[in-house]
Amino acid sequence: MRDHETVPYSLDALPDDEAIARARAMRDRLRQRRTCRYFSDAPVPREVIEAAIEAAGTAPNGANHQPWHFAVVESSATKRAIREAAEAEERRFYGEDGDNPKASDEWLGALRELGTDADKPFLETAPYLIVVFAQRKGGIEEDGQTQNYYVTESVGIACGMLIATLHEAGLATLTHTPSPMGFLREACQRPESEKPLMIVVVGRPSEDATVPVHALKKKPLGQISSWL
Numbered sequence: 001m002r003d004h005e006t007v008p009y010s011l012d013a014l015p016d017d018e019a020i021a022r023a024r025a026m027r028d029r030l031r032q033r034r035t036c037r038y039f040s041d042a043p044v045p046r047e048v049i050e051a052a053i054e055a056a057g058t059a060p061n062g063a064n065h066q067p068w069h070f071a072v073v074e075s076s077a078t079k080r081a082i083r084e085a086a087e088a089e090e091r092r093f094y095g096e097d098g099d100n101p102k103a104s105d106e107w108l109g110a111l112r113e114l115g116t117d118a119d120k121p122f123l124e125t126a127p128y129l130i131v132v133f134a135q136r137k138g139g140i141e142e143d144g145q146t147q148n149y150y151v152t153e154s155v156g157i158a159c160g161m162l163i164a165t166l167h168e169a170g171l172a173t174l175t176h177t178p179s180p181m182g183f184l185r186e187a188c189q190r191p192e193s194e195k196p197l198m199i200v201v202v203g204r205p206s207e208d209a210t211v212p213v214h215a216l217k218k219k220p221l222g223q224i225s226s227w228l
C-alpha cells in the first residue's frame with residue numbers, strides 16, 4: 001500500500017451464536033418494514049431525522065467524497081409545491097392527463113398489484129419529506145469542481161441506511177421517485193450540479209393504513225443467493 005495516514009481498527013469479536021442471533025434479529029426487524037402510502041400528520045421529533053441522516057452519512061462511498069445532500073422539507077408551502085409538481089408528472093406517467101401514458105403497458109401492468117396512481121396526498125400529509133440529492137462533483141470539501149465517483153451507488157447505499165434507521169425508530173417511509181424530478185432542485189434550492197435521486201417520505205402510518213399483499217411476497221434465500 002502506498003504511504004498514507006492510518007488509525008487502528010478493531011471490532012469486538014462476537015461468539016458465533018451471538019453473531020447469528022444478532023443477524024437474525026436485525027433481519028426480523030427489517031422484515032417488518034413496509035413501504036407505506038398512507039401517512040398521518042402526527043409530528044416526529046426533528047432529532048430522529050437528524051440522527052437518521054447522520055447514520056446515512058456513514059455509508060460507504062466513492063473516495064469518501066460523501067456525494068449526497070439530504071434536503072429536509074417540513075414547510076407546508078414547500079410540501080404543497082412538491083406535491084403539485086410531482087402529481088403533474090405522475091398524471092403524465094399514468095395517462096391521467098388525457099394523453100397516452102408515458103409508462104409502457106408492461107410497466108402499468110407491473111404497478112397494478114400496488115394500486116398506485118397519480119394522487120400523492122402523502123407528500124403533504126407526512127411531517128417530513130427528505131429529498132435526496134446526488135452530487136456529481138464537489139469532493140469532500142463540496143467545491144463544486146472535484147470529480148465524485150460511484151455517485152449513484154454511494155447515495156443508494158446511504159438511502160438504504162437512512163430508511164433502515166428510520167424504521168428502527170418506529171417510523172414509516174416511502175421511497176417516492178416521480179419522473180422526471182428536476183423540479184425538486186428548484187423546490188429545495190439546490191444547485192444544477194446535483195441530481196435529485198428520490199424523496200423519502202417520513203412519518204407515522206395513518207390509522208387506516210394498508211399495504212398491498214403483493215409487497216409481502218419476498219424472494220426466499222435460495223432464490224436471491226448462490227454459494228460458490
Ligand code: IYR
Nearest residue numbers: 090111116117176177178179
Ligand atoms: N413513480 C410512480 C410510479 C411507480 C413506479 C414504481 I417501479 C413503483 O414501485 C411505484 C410507483 C408513482 O409513484 O406512482
